[in-house]
Amino acid sequence: MRDGAGSASLAPVADERTPRGRLATLAADHRARLYALPMVLAALAAVLLAIFESDFYRTANLHVVMQQISVLGLVTLGQLLVLLVGGIDLSVGAVMNASLIIIALFNRHTDHLAVSLVLSLALGAAVGLVNGLLVSWRDVPPFAATLGMLACIQGAILVYTKGVPAGEIPSSLRPVALSGIGIVPWSLVICAAVAAVLTFVLRRGTFGRKIYAVGRSPEVARRVAISTTNVRVAAYVMCGVFAAIAGIILSAYVGYVDPEIGGNYNLESIAAAVLGGVAFTGGEGSAAGAMTGVLFLLVLLNVVTLSSLNPFTQLIVQGAVMLVAVSVFQFLKKQPAN
């Protein structure tokens, strides 16, 4: 009943016979065009790549890109949910790191893969739960809450491992990232499945509408009887779980106990989401957009590596292309719908 009321008031069907309805239709068209922009850019990049960097389309290279997409994709999908409710999560990298440590420690002497996977996911959910409660109940700014959580997790890892994360990644986990269907690794299949479910939930599901509502205006959401706390907490929990899955996949990919793993995924996931049209202010963005942002970012990284440019020049190129892409997106966003 509550959901129905909330949904009805939040997603009105545009009646084109009225001026208000026509305006709503125009705005929806504009948003659709806006979200299509990253995809158009990606398509343009694909054509340019075929002309200038044909090595990109080598089977082995596409396989490498797919492996990388699956990890960053999962983290970015989690970050998308948090950004949609007007938050941010800076603890995703630490959750990924903790997942690797759990897997390495539990499989040090004997194979306890299943237990370690469940524990990793539980840890991701618990971290998300605490983040969500801090943000919703205690009104701690998301930046501070998740940054504090990042420090807590890293500190806990150091206390437990004393800086030496002994153990090893079990060989039974590695096919998740290294094998698959043809050149498509299983990890990408998992990521694509999560993205598809999320797309459906955000577009068609009641929960999706609630997420957008809370992100756009928590006050209005509360008035239509949506529990902003529940929605925010759910978004953070899912973000934590997705980060844990990404950590498991990255562990499988690297195949070595890397104590620094996951560190750069905090900013990369935010960058990919923003490139894909997700707004920092909440309530704006889509799973398809976020995945396109991931694709764009990783293709860019891949191409500058293939180009064998000087690493310092690589950084300038990456930064400049990202700035141009975000600027164009913001410019188009500000254009009137007509």
Next chain:
Amino acid sequence: MFRINSRIGRRPRAVMLAGALAVVTAAVAVGTSAGARSAQPTIAFVSQGTSNSWAAQLDAVARATADQLGVKLVYYNGEGDATKQLPEIQTAIATHPDAMVLVPLGQAADTGPVERAMSSGIKVILCDSEVNTQNYTSLVNPNPATAAVPLAQWLAKKMHYQGNLLYVGGLPGNGTTILYDKGFYSVMKKYPKIHVVNAGNANYSISTAKQLAATAIASGKTFAGSWGVGGEAVTGILQAYADSKVRPIPPNAGAAATNGSLRLAIQNHVQAAMLQFPPADSKVCIETAAKAIKGQKVPKYINISTLKQYGDIFPPLQRYYKSQYSDDLYVGTDAVLTKSQLAAIHLTK
């Protein structure tokens, strides 16, 4: 809240007095015991802080060496951050130890405190990194610039002085990275037929190194050799090759020798040569500090790389690999620590 305050307010004055007396007595007792121990020389060890396996081994070796020498080691944790280490250095100086062994995290930031310590009569031993002054007692440091030269020379020879060389860098602007590169390029510029293919900087991260190396390998280029700045870069390169279908894996050089990089090279039949950046060199740092306290003359600079046990590592690698220890063990640490000390920092399997 109010209830607690009112309860405190009603505490008898006698209890508070007794408490104050207890504090004063404890302080006197601590002072007396400190005075009683003052005959034992004190070394303030301002470490990088236990932030990774290298630092954990550095600290464990320093503690074990101090115990063996009978000197008191007061530990200050830099938490792997130059800004957090700075107040620790200042606290250490304020306690006026006989000597300070500093693992500098901030080359410029630590310069002032080092000069202040020297002017107040504290012997300063710089361990593993430099600061921007010559005003210190001794510098104990591997020299990656000179130590990288024989490795690069070995690699060039293995490549028959031609072909593509896959390079994965360290951390841009980092002092050690700059020195590694200096030694590497001083050799490679002599061989114009060797084409260095720069895959990017791994920032001392295994996963980043693996992603960069995997991309370079997947590009279809044939590499006659590979070079990684630091153990993380080399581990990433070897993992990327191991997971690819490219065989044989070309020769590799550049790592800071760990049990893990040795294992990967041996398991995948890779000819590899490695540089040592040994955490066990804190033994030399503490020993130098102890000598300086006794008034013995110590060298201004001790180049660890020239010591036999810390020299470059060339095949056969089986001589250095220890299967009973974990991948994190740096070559040489097991020669200084006992099995129980190694187990305490998770280095035994």
